[in-house]
Each structure stands twice: as structure tokens, then as C-alpha cells.
Amino acid sequence: MKDILVLYYSRHGATRELALAIAQGIDSVPGVQARVRTVPPVSTVCEATQPDIPESGPPYAELRDLEECAGLALGSPTRFGNMAASLKYFLDGTTPQWLSGALAGKPACVFTSTGSLHGGQESTLLSMMLPLLHHGMLLVGIPYTESALATTQSGGTPYGASHFARAGAAANGISADERTLAIALGARLARTASMLNERP
Template structure:
């Protein structure tokens, strides 16, 4: 059973969540989780001004996602940073290339799930994920979130990301905050939950 974790990351926060998602999914018997990143659309000179070039070296060896990756997977978990309450343009560009899959119904019945990062607590963690779900539903995917059987969702002793729609992290407006253990635990739970549901659907 193949679980594809398809992400876009600017400074590495989403990449760290993607690793945790894959770790969680790989813990399910029979599941094989692989990381893929969507293509960068910004030129290097812009990324350099953003201070992102160095951070992106950490996942430079992660293979690029293609539409074939989605077609061959039993479950796909998408990760994106938030841009004004929506997914990043790089992820949108990739999704806009999946019209051929939609026409063939290639993703119908596959499990789809989403995780995200934002700069602030109220920067669109929920809207980014729930608006992303619209695309998955158009593809006929079975949308999976994070149920409250994940105890870390109810953590109130610290500032933390994490929603019933998917794992999230808070990066701070300068990108200096890294994913917390609580946030990574939610991501691992999500990966495991997605793989378990995909396994059940596979029969």
C-alpha cells in the first residue's frame, strides 16, 4: 500500500511535518510512505531575498512530485504553507496540472488528507486545509482529517498548532519557530490514521 506525502515547503516547517506524517504512515503494517515535493516556481534570486535558499537545501534531494505519483498511490497526504489563508501558489500550480487525472477519475476512492503551516495562530490554519479539501472532493477522494482520539489536539498548556482537519505548525512571522513535539505528534497520528483507513479501503 503506497502513501505519498506531497508537500511544498519554503523554510522547512512543512518538510518537518511531512517527515512526521511519513513516519506515522510507515508504522502501519504493509504501508510504504514516500516523500515528494512540488516544483518551485520562484526564481533563485527571489528565494535568496526571502532567505529561503539555505533552508531548502535540507530537502533538496526529495524527488519532485508528478501526476503519476498521485495515480499510483493508495493515499495522498498534501502539505502546504499558508498564503493569506490559502495554499501556496506552488501547490496550486501542481494541483492545476491534475486535470488529466480528474478526467480519467484516477483519484476516485483514494484517501486524501492535508496538513499546513502558518506564521501565526490565526493565520489561516483551518481555512487553508478546508479550502484545499474542495480540490480533493472534486477528484472524488475520501477526505481524512485528525479525529479527537488524537490526545495532542486537546493540549491547552502551550501554544500549538493542530486541527481536526489536519496537522499544522506555527512558524512565527520570521520563520524562527520550529515544529513542537506536540505538533509533530499530531502529524504522526495523521499519517498513521490515513494509512489505516487506506488499508481498510483496500480490503
């Protein structure tokens, strides 16, 4: 059984919902399973610390999770059109894995959540791809053969799964289309990892 790492940061829960839907898609493919991990928040206060184990949800990621995975789904809320500092901080510590080529040739996908419809979904997804390309990963997106991509009235892009949270409104869970696309992306990532692992 090969593990696909679903690594995300979530502040209000929407990115976590997408992560769980992607994990559902991964788990639907025989021979692979999702390993869900998160990262702790970054504080501007030097003395601030987080417990070694989060109070709820998945464990914090370790660098060995990257080394052991057969593929990676990377998710973050949008911060001014870019990934959250907490996720970037974790990725900035992956130089040993870059030097060793631990992620080279493995498939990856990205996902995000934004407070407004034009709040930087696509630029965030694209910015999250950059470190993955430096690591030599193979990026997969959502093709238009997924019919929900052409009909969604909320999130969803060919670059990766996304959620439109409507900032200032009551908390909105991911829509049916957003969930469908996230599950499809997870399954596509898992199938790609399986095919790559079958090659000699």
C-alpha cells in the same frame, strides 16, 4: 506494499518537517509506505527554471505518483489563508487524473504551517480539501480521541496537522504536540488506505 503519497511544498522547512512526521506515521502501519515528493517553486520571471532534480530533499512529484498512490497527504504553507501557488499550480495540471477518476475513492489528508497563530491555518486546510473533493477523494482528519488535539498550545486542528511558526521569531521546529498529531494523522491515513484496499 502500497505507497501513500506525501506531497508538499515548503519554503522555510516547517511544512517539510510536518511531511516527514506524517511519513513516519504512515511507515508505522504494516503493508504501506510513504512516498515523499515535493513541487518546484513558481516564479514570476518567465525565464526562471528549476533543475529537473532538486538539489536536496525528495524528488519533484510526477502525475504518475498520484495515479500509483493508495492515499495522499497534501501539505502547504499558508499564503493569505490559501495554499501556496506552487502546490496549486501542480494540482491545476491534474485534469487527466480527474477525467480518469484516478484518485476517486482514495483517502487523503491535509497539513499546513503558518507564521502566526491566526494566520489562516484552518482556511488553508479547507481550501486544500476542495480539489481533493473534486477528485472524489475521501478526507480524513484528526479526531479528538487524539488527546494532544485538546491540549496543544501550538498547531493542530481537527481538519489536519498544522504548525505555528511564529513569524519574525527565530526559526522554530515543530512542537512535540504538532509532531504527535502529524504522526497520528499519517497513521490514520495509512490505516484507512489499508482498510479500503482490503474491501472487494
